[in-house]
Amino acid sequence: MNLARRPLYAQTEEILTQRIAEGVWAPGALIPPEPELAAELGVSPGTVRKALTALERRRLIERRQGRGTYVAAQTSERALFHFFRIHDLADRKHEPTSLVLDFRTGPATAEQAAALDLAEGAPVHRVERIRALAAQPVILERILLPAERFPRFALPLLQEMEDELYVLYQRDHGVTIGRAEERLGAVAADEAQAAKMRLWPGAPVLEIQRIAFDLADRPVERRVTWVDTRMHRYLARLD
Amino acid sequence: MNLARRPLYAQTEEILTQRIAEGVWAPGALIPPEPELAAELGVSPGTVRKALTALERRRLIERRQGRGTYVAAQTSERALFHFFRIHDLADRKHEPTSLVLDFRTGPATAEQAAALDLAEGAPVHRVERIRALAAQPVILERILLPAERFPRFALPLLQEMEDELYVLYQRDHGVTIGRAEERLGAVAADEAQAAKMRLWPGAPVLEIQRIAFDLADRPVERRVTWVDTRMHRYLARLD
Structure with missing residues (x-):
C-alpha cells in the first residue's frame, strides 16, 4: 500500500481503519488514548485527533464523554x-x-x-x-x-x-x-x-x-x- | 430562533449559514479571517474553526491554500x-x-x-x-x-x-x-x-x-x- 503522497492524517486514518478491519481492535473495544497513539505512530496528537474525527464521522468509532473512545459495534x-x-x-x-x-x-x-x-x-x-x-x-x-x-x-x-x-x-x-x-x-x-x-x-x-x-x-x-x-x-x- | 441549548460551534455554524443564505456573504466572496470572526461573535478561534469545518463539509465554503476561505459558488x-x-x-x-x-x-x-x-x-x-x-x-x-x-x-x-x-x-x-x-x-x-x-x-x-x-x-x-x-x-x- 503506497501511502506516501497522502496527508499524514489520512495515512493515520487508514492505519487505524486497518486495525478495526482486521479485528486488532474488536467491536466495542476501548482505543488507546490520543497521546499514546501519537507516540506509537510517530505523529502529532493533532494528527491523531483529526484521524479519529474522520473515523467518528464514518461511525467506526464512538467517543463517550469522560470514558474514552470505543470501536463502534455494528448495532x-x-x-x-x-x-x-x-x-x-x-x-x-x-x-x-x-x-x-x-x-x-x-x-x-x-x-x-x-x-x-x-x-x-x-x-x-x-x-x-x-x-x-x-x-x-x-x-x-x-x-x-x-x-x-x-x-x-x-x-x-x-x-x-x-x-x-x-x-x-x-x-x-x-x-x-x-x-x-x-x-x-x-x-x-x-x-x-x-x-x-x-x-x-x-x-x-x-x-x-x-x-x-x-x-x-x-x-x-x-x-x-x-x-x-x-x-x-x-x-x-x-x- | 432559539439557539440557547445547542453547542457553541453549532450556534456559530448557524449564524454563518444564515449570512450565506441571506446573501450577506455572496457566492464567491472572501470570508473574514478566523480571529476577526471570533472577536466579532465573541467566541474562541477554535469554535469558529469548528464551525467553518462543518460549513466546508457541507460544501458551502471553500478553503483555498494560502488565499483564504470563500463562499462556494453553486458551480x-x-x-x-x-x-x-x-x-x-x-x-x-x-x-x-x-x-x-x-x-x-x-x-x-x-x-x-x-x-x-x-x-x-x-x-x-x-x-x-x-x-x-x-x-x-x-x-x-x-x-x-x-x-x-x-x-x-x-x-x-x-x-x-x-x-x-x-x-x-x-x-x-x-x-x-x-x-x-x-x-x-x-x-x-x-x-x-x-x-x-x-x-x-x-x-x-x-x-x-x-x-x-x-x-x-x-x-x-x-x-x-x-x-x-x-x-x-x-x-x-x-x-
Missing part, C-alpha cells in the same frame, strides 16, 4: 437504520419481518463471481427471502455471500437473526459492513416474483442492486431487492 | 454531479441535454401548495422537459417553483441554462440549493408519459419525487422525474 440500529431506506408514504420506517424462501450453497456463476470479485465456480451462499412491512409482503430479496468469508453461515442462524444480517456478519464472521453501493431501476415483475410478492405479472417494482463492502473495501455481499412501491418509497437524502 | 459541477445520480449501466455519467415541452405560471393546487409550503392558489411556475442522455430521451421531468421566490424566471433563460437550473437559481434569483430529499418508486408509464419517453403504456419507469431546500431549509423546488431504467440506473452510495 442493529446502525444496520437497520443506516442501510434500510424503505419508508411508507408518510416517511415512517417499519421494522421488517422476514421469511426465508430458499437457502443453498453452490458454485458462483460468472456474473455472480464478477460481482463479488471471486473466481468463477467459487462457493457462494444464496438466500431468498420475503420481507414484510406492517404485515404486507413488500420486499423480495436475493442475497449472495462468498462461502469462504462466511464459512459457518447456515439457515438456523439466519432465521434467528433474520432482520439483522449485518449484526450477524460481524458477530459470527468478523465481517463489518463499512459501506454499500445501490443501483436502482424500475422493472416489471416476472411470474415467479409476482406470485411471491402477491402482485400481478408485469407489475412495476423497484429493483435495488446492492454491493456491500467490508472495512478493507472488499465486496462481501451482493443483494438484489425488489420493492412493491405502491405504499412504500426509497428515501434518499442529498446533503 | 455547475456541484449542481450536476452532486444532485444528478443517473448513470449508465457501466456507471458512467452522461451530460444531459434538455428539451422544454411546456412552461406556464398559474395557481398552485392544494397538493402542490402543500409540497412547497405555500398557500393554496399561490402562483407557481411549471416546467415540463425531456432530458436526453447520449441522444436518447431517458428522463421526463416536471418542475414546480414558487413564483414569489423566482419572479424573473422565464422560458428564454431556462433554455439558455437548460441543464444547470441550480446555477441559474443562484445567479438570477439568489436561491442556493443546500439539500434535497428524494423518494423513489416504480410506476407504470401512462399513455402521455410513454409517448414523450418513446415507451409503451404500462412500461415500468423509475419515479423520483424530489423536494429541494434552500440554505434556510425552506422547500423551493418540487420536481417529479421519470426515468427509463432499461439502460440507466440511479446510483446511491451508503457510506
Whole structure:
C-alpha cells in the first residue's frame, strides 16, 4: 500500500481503519488514548485527533464523554437504520419481518463471481427471502455471500437473526459492513416474483442492486431487492 | 430562533449559514479571517474553526491554500454531479441535454401548495422537459417553483441554462440549493408519459419525487422525474 503522497492524517486514518478491519481492535473495544497513539505512530496528537474525527464521522468509532473512545459495534440500529431506506408514504420506517424462501450453497456463476470479485465456480451462499412491512409482503430479496468469508453461515442462524444480517456478519464472521453501493431501476415483475410478492405479472417494482463492502473495501455481499412501491418509497437524502 | 441549548460551534455554524443564505456573504466572496470572526461573535478561534469545518463539509465554503476561505459558488459541477445520480449501466455519467415541452405560471393546487409550503392558489411556475442522455430521451421531468421566490424566471433563460437550473437559481434569483430529499418508486408509464419517453403504456419507469431546500431549509423546488431504467440506473452510495 503506497501511502506516501497522502496527508499524514489520512495515512493515520487508514492505519487505524486497518486495525478495526482486521479485528486488532474488536467491536466495542476501548482505543488507546490520543497521546499514546501519537507516540506509537510517530505523529502529532493533532494528527491523531483529526484521524479519529474522520473515523467518528464514518461511525467506526464512538467517543463517550469522560470514558474514552470505543470501536463502534455494528448495532442493529446502525444496520437497520443506516442501510434500510424503505419508508411508507408518510416517511415512517417499519421494522421488517422476514421469511426465508430458499437457502443453498453452490458454485458462483460468472456474473455472480464478477460481482463479488471471486473466481468463477467459487462457493457462494444464496438466500431468498420475503420481507414484510406492517404485515404486507413488500420486499423480495436475493442475497449472495462468498462461502469462504462466511464459512459457518447456515439457515438456523439466519432465521434467528433474520432482520439483522449485518449484526450477524460481524458477530459470527468478523465481517463489518463499512459501506454499500445501490443501483436502482424500475422493472416489471416476472411470474415467479409476482406470485411471491402477491402482485400481478408485469407489475412495476423497484429493483435495488446492492454491493456491500467490508472495512478493507472488499465486496462481501451482493443483494438484489425488489420493492412493491405502491405504499412504500426509497428515501434518499442529498446533503 | 432559539439557539440557547445547542453547542457553541453549532450556534456559530448557524449564524454563518444564515449570512450565506441571506446573501450577506455572496457566492464567491472572501470570508473574514478566523480571529476577526471570533472577536466579532465573541467566541474562541477554535469554535469558529469548528464551525467553518462543518460549513466546508457541507460544501458551502471553500478553503483555498494560502488565499483564504470563500463562499462556494453553486458551480455547475456541484449542481450536476452532486444532485444528478443517473448513470449508465457501466456507471458512467452522461451530460444531459434538455428539451422544454411546456412552461406556464398559474395557481398552485392544494397538493402542490402543500409540497412547497405555500398557500393554496399561490402562483407557481411549471416546467415540463425531456432530458436526453447520449441522444436518447431517458428522463421526463416536471418542475414546480414558487413564483414569489423566482419572479424573473422565464422560458428564454431556462433554455439558455437548460441543464444547470441550480446555477441559474443562484445567479438570477439568489436561491442556493443546500439539500434535497428524494423518494423513489416504480410506476407504470401512462399513455402521455410513454409517448414523450418513446415507451409503451404500462412500461415500468423509475419515479423520483424530489423536494429541494434552500440554505434556510425552506422547500423551493418540487420536481417529479421519470426515468427509463432499461439502460440507466440511479446510483446511491451508503457510506
